[in-house]
Amino acid sequence: MRRRRFLSRVGVAGAVGTAGCGFRGGRSGDGASDAAERRFRVGDDGFAVAVDGGGFEPLSVRGVNLGMAKPGRFPGEAAITRAEYDRWLGLMGELNVNVVRVYTVHPPAFYRALAAYNRSHVDPIYLLHGNWIGEETLREAGDATTLSAPFDRSMRQVVDAVHGATTIAPEPGYASGTYDADVSDAVLGYVAGIEWPPAVVRETDRVNEATGYDGEYLAAPDGSPFEAWLAARLDAAVAYEASEYDARRPAAFTNWVTTDPLEHPYEPFQNEDAASVDPDAVTATGAYDAGTFAAYHVYPYYPPLLNETPEYVNYVDHRGEPNSYAGYLNGLVGATDHPLLVAEFGVPASRGIAQRDVHGRDQGRLTETEQGEILAAMYADVREAGTAGGIAFSWHDEWFKRTWNLAPFSDPNRRPFWSNVQTPEQGFGLLAFDPADAVPLNGAPEAWTDATAATPADPPTRLGDGADAARELTAVRVASDAAYLNVRLEFAGLDGEPDWDATNYLLAIGTTGSGARPLPYGAAATAPADFVVRLGGPDASRVTVHPRYDAFAYEYGAEAGLDLDRYRNPDPGDYTPLRLVINRGYTVPVTGERVPFESVETGRLRYGNGNPESPAYDSLADVHVAPSSDAIELRLPWGLLNVADPSRRRRLGDLWIDGLDTYEPIESIDVAAASYIPAAADGTARPLDAPTNLTHAVPGTDDDALRSLEFVPPTWDRPAYTERLKESADAVAEVFDRYAQGE
16 A cells, blocks of 8 residues: 555655756756746636647646645744655655645745656646635734735735745745745646635625726626625736736635525525625636636535535435535536636544534544545545546645634644644644654554553452453553553453453543542542543443543533533542534524534544554554453543643643633643453443452552552653555545546
8 A cells, every 4th residue: 555655665865756946947956957838727627738839638636735734833834844845745646646736835845846846757746826814814804905915915925936036034924935946837826815704705895885896817897895806816916927927827716615606595504604705706808818717615514504405415426325515516516607626625534523414424533544435435526516626635634723622622822732633623634644652552562662561569359250361450551642642451361352241441540630539330449530441342432531520511511401510519430421512503594493412422432453554454443452462552632631732741720610721730640450340231340349349450459549650741842753644545546546547
């Protein structure tokens, strides 16, 4: 698989496609000749390219979106290196990508790397370039027309950068440097702006007169004030490139479902259908044969109209299957005169989930394999709908990202420094960033050499029922990395899979220093436990939390209908499931149907092999049973344990006193492990004729109190990580190749 080939060469000196820098002028420093002369335009069905004076040939987009962040860095730091760009572009080529889209000006290294790649490959990677205008900047302005000058300036900067003819002075939040690589012969077009906030569209239309716009290259004669403003911005950019570089190429603006021109009577949230921006309102003049197009970001799970509109939900796709995503695309293409590019599509491979799709294309809780299957199916939907192609979001995972249902529980200033696998927004990439020191979760004992360990101080209780060896703990080992707290339990003997009817295990985990608390499941013992893990087999394993430390209950409990007194003042031994909200409830307009508040139990643990190099790899695995090494391993995401910033060892404080904005230091993490005999399917412990009904404990017990191993997680300034193509990359490569062969 490509994933394994990539792992074998990550550390090799040099990179793919580094044959020179592509400087402006007759030849680059290594003597390579200039790139082919290309012209670009939009025809009736999509993009077309003419090479060296030849005729125009159609080009269907098989793309990826490339952001500017990496682990340990916010995107505004522009910290991606030349070697990384070289390597990534090489991998994109292997995956049959023919277009890379960027949202803003990248560092000069990107353009040099793209020029070098295209000189050394017969099939180039084309560039769709955007300019960034922050959502908060737009919201603060209200009227978008007040931002015309900085918007135009940013587009001129884009044009100069792709022609390798500018030097950008340092400015916080933006790339800078000398742009001397001319990649203009690979620039397929421009896609300006962001997903427009409806409030800004409405305010712009409210305060400005609807006079339309009549420009040299682009016009919006009957456009709304916002549409006319966009036409003027694109016209200014096209005019600048024409006057400065005698070049013209297609230009469009970003759009999304929320501001599409369609009517959506089934949309329950007014703001998601309150404004319209119609690409058809902006047209090319006779002086602009490059043309314009429509560019939409379209995901399958949001807004809710995609799940509630019968026309979409019941739509039968080219496979003969119901498919709301294909249904929406069919409606959008049918209502759009311009060729339509799906400029973003995707689903994340993440442990957490944030939205459901009526047909299973959810925002999260997908394995890398499932992510690939869905991405391939979505690209097929995009192409079968008659579009100009699609651009997958995204090339790589982005640790700095937040998701609406988890954002309150982490420090926003430290998000890039650790991997929150609970956050779906982080996991859209085809390229993963794994913590460099992560244990593989495959039973290999050598991965735990440097772990903090404890052995039992007391002998086990033996019953002579054939399960004593599986109940006898010989060690517990604890380690951590930028994504997980990792725990390994070792036993006297695991004869195959444990007999879960005869033996279960408890882990007591304390981060707050709260002192001993009675344990759940009828365990006659106490421990300093904020969280308790029960291992009862693949269908009966979960993490629970002390009710007072349940962040879900604090933030969403009232909406979920919880008895909040139980959480403020819990009974002894009371622990509650860990949950994630995925829908806060709404009423569907047309039908009046009430869709209730919904959450999922995110503390349930999944069994599997977590090693990406294993044929049995499961990217969502939490627990691995390894009979060959008499061990059970588990990894617990920091986000499950209310850790707001593991890089600084900080956690959420007392929620009911301090709220969510106060972080407390973690001095150490208390970990105690025990085995017991379950008396019922719910994990209740069987009574024993002993001080406690636990059959063995590590480090040990003092009467009925579990002693704990104290683990002090390391801190870090910059996370150490490795790159890895996800399993999903293979599916994307295959579908891109299949459609390329059919063109």
